[in-house]
Amino acid sequence: MSLKKVTAIFDELRLSNVEDTLRKHSIIGYTIHKTEGRGAYVDTYNKNKLSPHIQMDIYTSDKYAAKVAKIIINAAYTNTEDEGLVSITSVDELFWIHTKHAVQEDEFKIIEPENN
Helix, strand or coil: CCEEEEEEEEEHHHHHHHHHHHHHCCCCCCEEEEEEECCCCCCCCCCCCCEEEEEEEEEEEHHHHHHHHHHHHHHHCCCCCCCEEEEEEEECCCECCCCCCECCHHHCCCCCCCCC
16 A cells, blocks of 8 residues: 655645635645744734745645645645645545444546547
8 A cells, every 4th residue: 555645834824715726626635733833924014024825735645645746736826935845745544433444545536538
């Protein structure tokens, strides 16, 4: 079994666009965390100098991980310094709590939207 976790950190104002784009590809399972961080851009207007972002985690098969990352990158893109980043990491094991069984690679699919 070869599973991956795609983690994206991006501007919170892009969340709606990212979610809509993921849905168009039939990617409906993800976890969202509100977070703050600092990168190339420093928010000098706020006392703590951190910018609000979203961290999104998506589990998928090795086959689709790069595609999921590219979907998020394109949907979150704003052409600014403070856009965030996307990582792909290996997952040793993943289990469904409701059925208590290990997740299988073939449980993940991506569907290309018809207008592409």
